[in-house]
Amino acid sequence: MSGRGTRSDRAVATQQSILAAAEQLFAEHGVANVSNRQIGLAAGQGNNTAVSYHFGSRSGLIRAIVRAHTEQIESIRLRMVEQAEGSTATRDWVACMVEPFALHLADLGVPSWFARFSAQVMSDPSHREAVARESLNSPSLTRAVEEVHRCLPDLPEEIRLERQDMTRQLMIHMIAEREDALANGRPTSRGSWHRAAAGLTDAVTGLWSAPVSTGASDMVPEGAVTGGP
Template sequence: MARTSGTETREKLIRAGEEVFAAQGVDGAQLRDIVRIAGQSNPSAVQYHFGSRGGLLDAVMAARQERTERVLAAGLARTGGDTGPRGLRALLTALVTAEATELRTERGRRCLRISAQLSHESGVRTRTPHPTIDGTVYWELIGRLEECLARAVPEPVRLERLDLALTMIGAAMADRARQYLAGTTPLTGEDVFLADLVETTAALLRAPLPTLETP
């Protein structure tokens, strides 16, 4: 039997991790299933190559981030410096367009289902990015989105809305990916879905501030 290199084994484990994390959930995934699907005989293969379940999950997300970063960088370069409503929509369009590239492949669809489970770990609310997105174009875009809201929305509400908006985009993409993986037909075509997601997210971010009645 031909021996495989460490790099090849890591890639097999990452691919298997994508499959199992998407199917079983981030918290419910069984490492033994990942090792088996990756064709490894060592039951500790994940720990050996990644240190832990979390290390493998970070590697899965880093590979997914690398794919979308290239598209996002090009989209961000075209947005200009407008911080008004048009600029906000341009930034959201760049983000949604980049995320939608993951819908093109089965691997990407699985990764969308995984990343939606991790949106609470982004660090938006504390401005402390998760290591996998620190220094990325994605984190830069989040900062640009906040600039668009800085004058109209106070900081605590602004950060909460940004976190909710990113969670909504992730959840919408994950649900679309689920439908594609299951072979079901979505209610809307993809062009309508993506355009509506941009508009819905923009509306959430720029919604009027609530007026609280004093007792």
């Protein structure tokens, strides 16, 4: 029993080492530029097949990294959704969409790599969908998006979808830029993750509340100028 327990403990420790090494390497260099051998070496594994042995595939490894963070992010978002219950203020529900990711990074401390990892993976077409399924389809996030839609009932469907994409891009890449600045000792515009999260929430709320230009629909030719400078 103790022997089996020891082997199991070692396997878990090895998996955690691989996850940590892969997350950092993917964050710094991109998924396509990092080999399984590099991940194994960074994790202290001399066996070139350690990654595939423990996670089956590159996609399996990436999903495991996401899952390692999703539970904590979901816990923060569930708490915020409970606090926002009954609110008709768009900002309250936008905060539930945006802030849990940033607040999770505050809990991780400096340096962290998950925001930059997320930006790298979401920019990779071969892995984007798998990550989206793991991280963007949580019940609490779905609820927050539904409530934002309920607060803004007059938005056309195509505008809702467009602004959801904009929100995702802003959330992932702005948070990744701040994480990178903190990790490399560069100044940031906000003194803490909590203030940065609040500022991003303000901006995204403005995005969702922005007016829709007359005729701003699929009928407008691509590339047409419909607004000001």
